[in-house]
Amino acid sequence: MDRSSPIVFTLDPGSGVPTYLQLIHQVEHALRLGYLKPGDQLPKVREVVAELAINPNTVLKAYRDLESKGLTAGRPGQGTFVEGTLDQIDLAGLTGLRRSLVAWLSDADESGLDQDGIVALFSSTLRDFAERRGHEGGRGALTDRRTAGGIA
Amino acid sequence: MNAVVTRDLGKRFGRVTALEDCSLEIGEGQLVALVGPNGAGKSTLLNLMVGLAKPSTGEVSVLGVPAGSGVALDGVAFVAQDTPLYRHLSAADMIHLTRNLNRHFDVAYATDRLRDLDISPGRKAGSLSGGQRAQLALTLALARRPQLLVLDEPTAQLDPLARHDFMSIVMTAMAEDGLTVVLSSHVLAELERVADYLVLISRGRVRIDGDVVSLLTRHWMLTGVPDQSPSPGWRTIQKTSAGAQQHLLVETLSDAPFPPGWEARPVSLEELTMAYLREDTDASRAALLETVR
Numbered sequence: 233m234d235r236s237s238p239i240v241f242t243l244d245p246g247s248g249v250p251t252y253l254q255l256i257h258q259v260e261h262a263l264r265l266g267y268l269k270p271g272d273q274l275p276k277v278r279e280v281v282a283e284l285a286i287n288p289n290t291v292l293k294a295y296r297d298l299e300s301k302g303l304t305a306g307r308p309g310q311g312t313f314v315e316g317t318l319d320q321i322d323l324a325g326l327t328g329l330r331r332s333l334v335a336w337l338s339d340a341d342e343s344g345l346d347q348d349g350i351v352a353l354f355s356s357t358l359r360d361f362a363e364r365r366g367h368e369g370g371r372g373a374l375t376d377r378r379t380a381g382g383i384a
Numbered sequence: 385m386n387a388v389v390t391r392d393l394g395k396r397f398g399r400v401t402a403l404e405d406c407s408l409e410i411g412e413g414q415l416v417a418l419v420g421p422n423g424a425g426k427s428t429l430l431n432l433m434v435g436l437a438k439p440s441t442g443e444v445s446v447l448g449v450p451a452g453s454g455v456a457l458d459g460v461a462f463v464a465q466d467t468p469l470y471r472h473l474s475a476a477d478m479i480h481l482t483r484n485l486n487r488h489f490d491v492a493y494a495t496d497r498l499r500d501l502d503i504s505p506g507r508k509a510g511s512l513s514g515g516q517r518a519q520l521a522l523t524l525a526l527a528r529r530p531q532l533l534v535l536d537e538p539t540a541q542l543d544p545l546a547r548h549d550f551m552s553i554v555m556t557a558m559a560e561d562g563l564t565v566v567l568s569s570h571v572l573a574e575l576e577r578v579a580d581y582l583v584l585i586s587r588g589r590v591r592i593d594g595d596v597v598s599l600l601t602r603h604w605m606l607t608g609v610p611d612q613s614p615s616p617g618w619r620t621i622q623k624t625s626a627g628a629q630q631h632l633l634v635e636t637l638s639d640a641p642f643p644p645g646w647e648a649r650p651v652s653l654e655e656l657t658m659a660y661l662r663e664d665t666d667a668s669r670a671a672l673l674e675t676v677r
Contacts, residue, residue: 243577248652250600251577281559285551286577287415288559 236311237275239267243284251286255294263303263318274304274312385448387412387532387564388433392442395428402428403588406442410566410581412531415558417575418568419657420585426568427465429585430536433566434462447531458487461530465537467521471510475503475520482524494527515546522550526557533557535567539574547571551578572654584657586664596653603656606632606646615643622659633659
Protein backbone atom coordinates (compact mmCIF):
# COMPACT_ATOMS: atom_id res chain seq x y z
CA MET A 233 0.00 0.00 0.00
CA ASP A 234 1.27 3.47 -0.85
CA ARG A 235 1.45 5.36 2.40
CA SER A 236 0.99 9.09 2.63
CA SER A 237 2.66 9.23 6.04
CA PRO A 238 6.03 8.16 7.47
CA ILE A 239 4.22 6.54 10.41
CA VAL A 240 1.61 3.84 10.76
CA PHE A 241 -0.64 3.22 13.77
CA THR A 242 -1.04 0.03 15.76
CA LEU A 243 -3.56 -0.74 18.49
CA ASP A 244 -3.17 -2.48 21.82
CA PRO A 245 -6.66 -3.84 22.48
CA GLY A 246 -5.78 -5.10 25.95
CA SER A 247 -4.31 -1.84 27.25
CA GLY A 248 -7.59 -0.33 28.42
CA VAL A 249 -6.50 2.98 26.90
CA PRO A 250 -9.24 4.47 24.69
CA THR A 251 -8.46 4.12 20.99
CA TYR A 252 -8.33 7.86 20.25
CA LEU A 253 -5.78 8.33 23.05
CA GLN A 254 -3.65 5.51 21.70
CA LEU A 255 -3.50 7.35 18.36
CA ILE A 256 -2.59 10.64 20.08
CA HIS A 257 0.11 8.96 22.16
CA GLN A 258 1.63 7.34 19.08
CA VAL A 259 1.84 10.66 17.24
CA GLU A 260 3.41 12.35 20.28
CA HIS A 261 5.82 9.46 20.70
CA ALA A 262 6.79 9.67 17.02
CA LEU A 263 7.38 13.42 17.40
CA ARG A 264 9.61 12.92 20.43
CA LEU A 265 11.65 10.22 18.75
CA GLY A 266 11.94 12.01 15.44
CA TYR A 267 9.87 9.59 13.33
CA LEU A 268 7.69 12.60 12.54
CA LYS A 269 8.95 16.07 11.69
CA PRO A 270 7.17 19.33 10.91
CA GLY A 271 5.71 19.16 7.42
CA ASP A 272 5.14 15.39 7.56
CA GLN A 273 1.68 14.07 6.88
CA LEU A 274 -0.31 11.96 9.33
CA PRO A 275 -1.95 8.81 7.93
CA LYS A 276 -5.16 9.67 6.07
CA VAL A 277 -8.34 9.01 8.03
CA ARG A 278 -9.54 6.62 5.35
CA GLU A 279 -6.28 4.63 5.53
CA VAL A 280 -6.37 4.33 9.31
CA VAL A 281 -10.01 3.28 9.24
CA ALA A 282 -9.48 0.64 6.56
CA GLU A 283 -6.36 -0.76 8.16
CA LEU A 284 -7.41 -0.92 11.81
CA ALA A 285 -11.18 -1.31 11.25
CA ILE A 286 -11.90 1.49 13.71
CA ASN A 287 -14.57 4.17 13.65
CA PRO A 288 -13.64 7.22 11.53
CA ASN A 289 -15.07 9.48 14.25
CA THR A 290 -12.40 8.11 16.60
CA VAL A 291 -9.61 9.07 14.20
CA LEU A 292 -11.17 12.50 13.63
CA LYS A 293 -11.39 13.04 17.39
CA ALA A 294 -7.70 12.17 17.82
CA TYR A 295 -6.71 14.50 14.96
CA ARG A 296 -8.87 17.30 16.36
CA ASP A 297 -7.18 16.96 19.77
CA LEU A 298 -3.71 17.00 18.19
CA GLU A 299 -4.70 20.10 16.28
CA SER A 300 -5.97 21.87 19.38
CA LYS A 301 -2.65 21.07 21.08
CA GLY A 302 -0.96 22.92 18.22
CA LEU A 303 0.90 19.84 17.05
CA THR A 304 -0.82 19.42 13.70
CA ALA A 305 -2.96 21.33 11.24
CA GLY A 306 -5.50 20.16 8.70
CA ARG A 307 -5.12 21.26 5.11
CA PRO A 308 -8.46 21.14 3.29
CA GLY A 309 -8.55 18.41 0.67
CA GLN A 310 -5.05 17.17 1.49
CA GLY A 311 -4.91 15.82 5.01
CA THR A 312 -3.38 16.52 8.38
CA PHE A 313 0.21 17.71 8.67
CA VAL A 314 2.67 18.12 11.53
CA GLU A 315 3.18 21.71 12.63
CA GLY A 316 4.76 21.65 16.08
CA THR A 317 7.47 19.73 17.83
CA LEU A 318 7.72 18.16 21.25
CA ASP A 319 11.23 19.24 22.18
CA GLN A 320 10.55 19.59 25.86
CA ILE A 321 13.93 20.66 27.23
CA ASP A 322 17.41 21.06 25.82
CA LEU A 323 20.20 18.47 26.01
CA ALA A 324 22.00 20.13 28.94
CA GLY A 325 18.80 20.14 31.00
CA LEU A 326 18.20 16.51 30.13
CA THR A 327 21.74 15.51 31.16
CA GLY A 328 21.38 17.26 34.51
CA LEU A 329 18.09 15.51 35.24
CA ARG A 330 19.54 12.18 34.19
CA ARG A 331 22.47 12.63 36.57
CA SER A 332 20.23 13.32 39.56
CA LEU A 333 18.07 10.34 38.61
CA VAL A 334 21.11 8.05 38.51
CA ALA A 335 22.15 9.32 41.96
CA TRP A 336 18.66 8.55 43.27
CA LEU A 337 18.71 5.10 41.67
CA SER A 338 21.97 4.15 43.37
CA ASP A 339 20.49 5.32 46.71
CA ALA A 340 17.47 3.09 46.08
CA ASP A 341 19.74 0.21 45.11
CA GLU A 342 21.78 0.58 48.29
CA SER A 343 18.61 0.58 50.39
CA GLY A 344 17.82 -2.83 48.91
CA LEU A 345 14.99 -1.89 46.56
CA ASP A 346 14.88 -4.14 43.48
CA GLN A 347 13.90 -3.06 39.97
CA ASP A 348 10.19 -3.84 40.37
CA GLY A 349 10.18 -2.00 43.68
CA ILE A 350 11.77 1.04 42.05
CA VAL A 351 9.21 1.05 39.22
CA ALA A 352 6.33 0.70 41.70
CA LEU A 353 7.64 3.50 43.91
CA PHE A 354 8.26 5.78 40.95
CA SER A 355 4.82 5.12 39.44
CA SER A 356 2.92 5.72 42.65
CA THR A 357 4.93 8.86 43.44
CA LEU A 358 4.37 10.19 39.94
CA ARG A 359 0.67 9.49 40.30
CA ASP A 360 0.46 11.28 43.66
CA PHE A 361 2.41 14.18 42.19
CA ALA A 362 0.09 14.46 39.20
CA GLU A 363 -2.92 14.11 41.50
CA ARG A 364 -1.75 16.88 43.80
CA ARG A 365 -1.04 19.14 40.85
CA GLY A 366 -4.35 18.32 39.25
CA HIS A 367 -6.45 19.15 42.28
CA GLU A 368 -6.83 22.79 41.35
CA GLY A 369 -8.83 21.58 38.37
CA GLY A 370 -11.33 19.59 40.50
CA ARG A 371 -11.08 15.98 39.36
CA GLY A 372 -8.11 16.60 37.13
CA ALA A 373 -6.09 13.82 38.67
CA LEU A 374 -8.65 11.14 37.97
CA THR A 375 -9.29 12.39 34.50
CA ASP A 376 -5.55 12.40 34.12
CA ARG A 377 -5.39 8.78 35.03
CA ARG A 378 -7.80 7.91 32.28
CA THR A 379 -5.89 10.03 29.80
CA ALA A 380 -2.53 8.78 30.94
CA GLY A 381 -3.89 5.27 30.90
CA GLY A 382 -0.59 3.49 31.25
CA ILE A 383 0.98 4.91 34.39
CA ALA A 384 0.00 2.40 37.07
CA MET B 385 -31.18 15.56 11.61
CA ASN B 386 -31.35 12.34 13.58
CA ALA B 387 -30.93 9.12 11.63
CA VAL B 388 -33.27 7.18 13.89
CA VAL B 389 -35.82 8.38 16.44
CA THR B 390 -38.05 6.09 18.47
CA ARG B 391 -40.72 7.30 20.89
CA ASP B 392 -42.29 4.97 23.47
CA LEU B 393 -41.78 2.25 20.92
CA GLY B 394 -43.16 -1.17 21.80
CA LYS B 395 -43.85 -4.49 20.12
CA ARG B 396 -46.00 -7.36 21.34
CA PHE B 397 -46.34 -10.78 19.80
CA GLY B 398 -49.61 -12.10 21.21
CA ARG B 399 -49.15 -12.04 24.97
CA VAL B 400 -45.39 -11.71 24.76
CA THR B 401 -43.89 -8.23 25.03
CA ALA B 402 -40.72 -8.17 22.95
CA LEU B 403 -40.00 -4.47 23.38
CA GLU B 404 -41.49 -1.65 25.42
CA ASP B 405 -41.01 2.03 26.27
CA CYS B 406 -38.10 2.39 23.89
CA SER B 407 -37.18 6.05 23.29
CA LEU B 408 -33.94 6.75 21.44
CA GLU B 409 -32.37 9.46 19.34
CA ILE B 410 -29.52 8.42 17.09
CA GLY B 411 -27.49 11.11 15.37
CA GLU B 412 -26.28 10.94 11.79
CA GLY B 413 -22.84 9.61 10.96
CA GLN B 414 -22.60 7.54 14.14
CA LEU B 415 -22.11 3.87 14.72
CA VAL B 416 -24.63 2.61 17.23
CA ALA B 417 -24.06 -0.74 18.93
CA LEU B 418 -27.04 -2.63 20.25
CA VAL B 419 -26.08 -5.13 22.92
CA GLY B 420 -27.97 -7.45 25.25
CA PRO B 421 -28.63 -11.11 25.96
CA ASN B 422 -30.34 -13.43 23.48
CA GLY B 423 -34.06 -12.72 23.32
CA ALA B 424 -33.62 -9.24 24.80
CA GLY B 425 -35.40 -7.53 21.91
CA LYS B 426 -32.47 -6.44 19.76
CA SER B 427 -33.67 -8.02 16.53
CA THR B 428 -37.21 -6.77 17.20
CA LEU B 429 -35.91 -3.20 17.47
CA LEU B 430 -33.85 -3.59 14.28
CA ASN B 431 -36.84 -5.07 12.42
CA LEU B 432 -38.96 -2.11 13.52
CA MET B 433 -36.28 0.34 12.27
CA VAL B 434 -36.12 -1.18 8.81
CA GLY B 435 -39.89 -1.54 8.49
CA LEU B 436 -40.06 -5.34 8.63
CA ALA B 437 -42.29 -5.12 11.70
CA LYS B 438 -44.99 -2.66 12.71
CA PRO B 439 -44.99 -1.06 16.18
CA SER B 440 -47.68 -2.16 18.64
CA THR B 441 -47.23 1.12 20.52
CA GLY B 442 -45.31 4.35 19.96
CA GLU B 443 -43.50 5.24 16.78
CA VAL B 444 -40.20 4.92 14.97
CA SER B 445 -38.83 7.19 12.25
CA VAL B 446 -35.68 6.87 10.18
CA LEU B 447 -34.04 9.64 8.14
CA GLY B 448 -36.86 11.94 9.21
CA VAL B 449 -39.72 9.82 7.84
CA PRO B 450 -41.75 6.92 9.30
CA ALA B 451 -39.89 3.59 9.17
CA GLY B 452 -41.14 1.35 6.39
CA SER B 453 -42.31 4.25 4.16
CA GLY B 454 -41.03 4.42 0.56
CA VAL B 455 -38.50 7.17 1.27
CA ALA B 456 -37.22 5.29 4.30
CA LEU B 457 -36.85 2.04 2.36
CA ASP B 458 -34.74 3.78 -0.30
CA GLY B 459 -32.34 5.16 2.29
CA VAL B 460 -32.02 2.12 4.54
CA ALA B 461 -30.10 -1.09 3.90
CA PHE B 462 -30.45 -4.14 6.13
CA VAL B 463 -28.33 -7.25 6.47
CA ALA B 464 -30.22 -9.82 8.52
CA GLN B 465 -28.69 -12.36 10.90
CA ASP B 466 -26.55 -15.04 9.21
CA THR B 467 -26.33 -12.90 6.04
CA PRO B 468 -28.99 -14.75 4.04
CA LEU B 469 -28.38 -15.12 0.29
CA TYR B 470 -29.88 -17.37 -2.38
CA ARG B 471 -27.48 -20.31 -2.24
CA HIS B 472 -27.99 -21.40 -5.84
CA LEU B 473 -27.53 -17.95 -7.36
CA SER B 474 -24.10 -16.75 -8.45
CA ALA B 475 -22.58 -13.53 -7.16
CA ALA B 476 -23.37 -11.90 -10.51
CA ASP B 477 -26.99 -13.12 -10.31
CA MET B 478 -27.32 -11.70 -6.80
CA ILE B 479 -26.14 -8.32 -8.10
CA HIS B 480 -28.58 -8.54 -11.03
CA LEU B 481 -31.44 -9.47 -8.73
CA THR B 482 -30.71 -6.79 -6.13
CA ARG B 483 -30.39 -4.15 -8.85
CA ASN B 484 -33.80 -5.03 -10.21
CA LEU B 485 -35.45 -5.07 -6.82
CA ASN B 486 -34.22 -1.61 -5.84
CA ARG B 487 -34.68 1.89 -7.18
CA HIS B 488 -31.03 2.79 -6.63
CA PHE B 489 -28.17 0.38 -7.10
CA ASP B 490 -24.54 1.13 -7.93
CA VAL B 491 -23.51 -1.80 -10.17
CA ALA B 492 -19.98 -0.43 -10.71
CA TYR B 493 -19.41 -0.24 -6.94
CA ALA B 494 -20.67 -3.80 -6.46
CA THR B 495 -18.52 -5.33 -9.23
CA ASP B 496 -15.43 -3.38 -8.11
CA ARG B 497 -15.90 -4.60 -4.57
CA LEU B 498 -16.29 -8.22 -5.70
CA ARG B 499 -13.02 -7.91 -7.63
CA ASP B 500 -11.28 -6.49 -4.53
CA LEU B 501 -12.62 -9.42 -2.55
CA ASP B 502 -11.48 -11.99 -5.12
CA ILE B 503 -15.00 -13.34 -5.51
CA SER B 504 -15.47 -14.41 -9.12
CA PRO B 505 -18.92 -13.39 -10.47
CA GLY B 506 -19.76 -16.97 -11.44
CA ARG B 507 -19.34 -18.40 -7.94
CA LYS B 508 -22.54 -19.67 -6.38
CA ALA B 509 -23.38 -17.92 -3.11
CA GLY B 510 -23.69 -21.33 -1.43
CA SER B 511 -20.09 -22.23 -2.25
CA LEU B 512 -18.56 -19.12 -0.68
CA SER B 513 -16.81 -19.16 2.69
CA GLY B 514 -18.59 -17.58 5.65
CA GLY B 515 -16.42 -14.49 5.39
CA GLN B 516 -17.03 -14.11 1.65
CA ARG B 517 -20.77 -14.63 2.06
CA ALA B 518 -20.89 -11.89 4.67
CA GLN B 519 -18.84 -9.62 2.41
CA LEU B 520 -21.17 -10.31 -0.55
CA ALA B 521 -24.24 -9.48 1.54
CA LEU B 522 -22.54 -6.31 2.78
CA THR B 523 -21.56 -5.35 -0.78
CA LEU B 524 -25.16 -5.74 -1.97
CA ALA B 525 -26.34 -3.58 0.93
CA LEU B 526 -23.72 -0.84 0.41
CA ALA B 527 -24.21 -0.76 -3.38
CA ARG B 528 -27.69 0.58 -2.68
CA ARG B 529 -25.83 3.65 -1.34
CA PRO B 530 -27.90 3.81 1.85
CA GLN B 531 -27.77 6.60 4.42
CA LEU B 532 -28.53 4.12 7.19
CA LEU B 533 -27.07 0.62 7.34
CA VAL B 534 -28.63 -1.83 9.77
CA LEU B 535 -26.74 -5.04 10.60
CA ASP B 536 -28.10 -7.83 12.78
CA GLU B 537 -25.16 -9.66 14.39
CA PRO B 538 -23.11 -9.32 11.23
CA THR B 539 -19.89 -10.85 12.48
CA ALA B 540 -21.15 -13.55 14.83
CA GLN B 541 -20.16 -16.44 12.53
CA LEU B 542 -16.87 -14.98 11.29
CA ASP B 543 -13.30 -15.72 12.27
CA PRO B 544 -11.27 -12.78 13.63
CA LEU B 545 -9.63 -11.93 10.30
CA ALA B 546 -12.91 -12.02 8.38
CA ARG B 547 -14.50 -9.94 11.15
CA HIS B 548 -11.75 -7.35 10.85
CA ASP B 549 -12.10 -7.18 7.05
CA PHE B 550 -15.88 -6.88 7.33
CA MET B 551 -15.73 -4.02 9.84
CA SER B 552 -13.02 -2.34 7.81
CA ILE B 553 -15.44 -2.07 4.85
CA VAL B 554 -18.22 -0.75 7.08
CA MET B 555 -15.88 1.84 8.61
CA THR B 556 -14.60 2.93 5.20
CA ALA B 557 -18.18 3.50 4.03
CA MET B 558 -18.74 5.62 7.15
CA ALA B 559 -15.60 7.67 6.43
CA GLU B 560 -16.43 8.17 2.75
CA ASP B 561 -20.20 8.61 2.72
CA GLY B 562 -21.06 9.73 6.25
CA LEU B 563 -23.15 6.58 6.63
CA THR B 564 -25.00 5.93 9.91
CA VAL B 565 -24.69 2.34 11.15
CA VAL B 566 -26.79 0.46 13.68
CA LEU B 567 -25.57 -3.00 14.53
CA SER B 568 -26.33 -5.62 17.13
CA SER B 569 -23.45 -7.67 18.46
CA HIS B 570 -22.29 -10.04 21.15
CA VAL B 571 -18.62 -9.31 20.52
CA LEU B 572 -18.29 -6.77 23.31
CA ALA B 573 -14.51 -6.41 23.17
CA GLU B 574 -14.66 -5.26 19.56
CA LEU B 575 -17.33 -2.63 20.17
CA GLU B 576 -15.07 -0.25 22.08
CA ARG B 577 -13.11 0.29 18.88
CA VAL B 578 -16.07 0.79 16.59
CA ALA B 579 -19.03 2.19 18.50
CA ASP B 580 -19.87 5.87 19.04
CA TYR B 581 -23.06 5.11 20.90
CA LEU B 582 -24.15 2.15 23.00
CA VAL B 583 -27.69 0.90 23.57
CA LEU B 584 -27.99 -1.87 26.13
CA ILE B 585 -31.25 -3.82 25.97
CA SER B 586 -32.40 -6.36 28.48
CA ARG B 587 -35.76 -8.11 28.61
CA GLY B 588 -37.41 -5.77 26.16
CA ARG B 589 -36.26 -2.55 27.76
CA VAL B 590 -33.43 -0.11 27.14
CA ARG B 591 -31.33 -0.50 30.24
CA ILE B 592 -28.79 2.23 29.48
CA ASP B 593 -27.83 4.21 26.40
CA GLY B 594 -25.29 6.91 25.69
CA ASP B 595 -22.23 8.16 23.96
CA VAL B 596 -19.47 5.56 24.49
CA VAL B 597 -16.80 8.05 25.59
CA SER B 598 -19.14 9.69 28.10
CA LEU B 599 -20.24 6.28 29.43
CA LEU B 600 -16.61 5.28 29.90
CA THR B 601 -15.63 8.50 31.66
CA ARG B 602 -18.68 8.27 33.95
CA HIS B 603 -18.08 4.73 35.20
CA TRP B 604 -15.23 3.63 37.48
CA MET B 605 -14.09 0.57 39.34
CA LEU B 606 -13.39 1.47 42.98
CA THR B 607 -11.48 -0.66 45.41
CA GLY B 608 -11.58 -0.13 49.17
CA VAL B 609 -12.04 -1.90 52.49
CA PRO B 610 -15.44 -3.54 53.13
CA ASP B 611 -16.76 -1.29 55.91
CA GLN B 612 -16.27 1.82 53.83
CA SER B 613 -19.65 3.27 52.96
CA PRO B 614 -20.37 4.41 49.42
CA SER B 615 -20.73 8.11 48.73
CA PRO B 616 -23.93 9.85 47.59
CA GLY B 617 -21.86 11.09 44.62
CA TRP B 618 -22.17 7.78 42.87
CA ARG B 619 -24.56 4.92 42.19
CA THR B 620 -23.28 1.39 42.69
CA ILE B 621 -23.98 -0.87 39.73
CA GLN B 622 -22.06 -3.92 40.88
CA LYS B 623 -20.45 -4.91 44.14
CA THR B 624 -18.10 -7.77 44.91
CA SER B 625 -16.57 -8.10 48.34
CA ALA B 626 -14.46 -10.37 50.48
CA GLY B 627 -13.07 -10.17 54.01
CA ALA B 628 -10.51 -7.45 53.42
CA GLN B 629 -11.60 -5.80 50.21
CA GLN B 630 -14.55 -4.67 48.14
CA HIS B 631 -14.81 -3.66 44.49
CA LEU B 632 -17.58 -1.38 43.33
CA LEU B 633 -18.42 -0.58 39.74
CA VAL B 634 -20.05 2.82 40.06
CA GLU B 635 -21.67 5.45 37.92
CA THR B 636 -20.51 8.87 39.10
CA LEU B 637 -23.24 11.48 39.39
CA SER B 638 -20.98 14.52 39.70
CA ASP B 639 -17.43 15.62 38.99
CA ALA B 640 -16.47 15.60 42.68
CA PRO B 641 -13.27 13.70 43.49
CA PHE B 642 -13.61 10.27 45.09
CA PRO B 643 -13.30 10.33 48.89
CA PRO B 644 -9.92 9.23 50.28
CA GLY B 645 -9.42 5.52 50.77
CA TRP B 646 -10.87 4.49 47.42
CA GLU B 647 -8.60 3.46 44.62
CA ALA B 648 -10.17 4.17 41.22
CA ARG B 649 -9.51 2.76 37.79
CA PRO B 650 -11.29 3.16 34.46
CA VAL B 651 -13.51 0.33 33.20
CA SER B 652 -13.85 -1.21 29.75
CA LEU B 653 -17.07 -1.22 27.78
CA GLU B 654 -17.24 -4.96 28.33
CA GLU B 655 -17.05 -4.66 32.14
CA LEU B 656 -19.61 -1.89 32.11
CA THR B 657 -22.06 -3.87 29.97
CA MET B 658 -21.68 -7.01 32.08
CA ALA B 659 -22.23 -5.04 35.28
CA TYR B 660 -25.53 -3.60 34.03
CA LEU B 661 -26.74 -6.95 32.73
CA ARG B 662 -25.92 -8.55 36.09
CA GLU B 663 -27.64 -5.77 37.99
CA ASP B 664 -30.71 -6.35 35.86
CA THR B 665 -30.71 -10.11 36.48
CA ASP B 666 -30.28 -9.59 40.23
CA ALA B 667 -33.10 -7.04 40.30
CA SER B 668 -35.48 -9.39 38.50
CA ARG B 669 -34.56 -12.25 40.82
CA ALA B 670 -35.24 -10.03 43.83
CA ALA B 671 -38.58 -8.94 42.36
CA LEU B 672 -39.51 -12.57 41.73
CA LEU B 673 -38.71 -13.51 45.32
CA GLU B 674 -40.84 -10.58 46.48
CA THR B 675 -43.83 -11.85 44.47
CA VAL B 676 -43.40 -15.40 45.71
CA ARG B 677 -43.43 -14.13 49.27
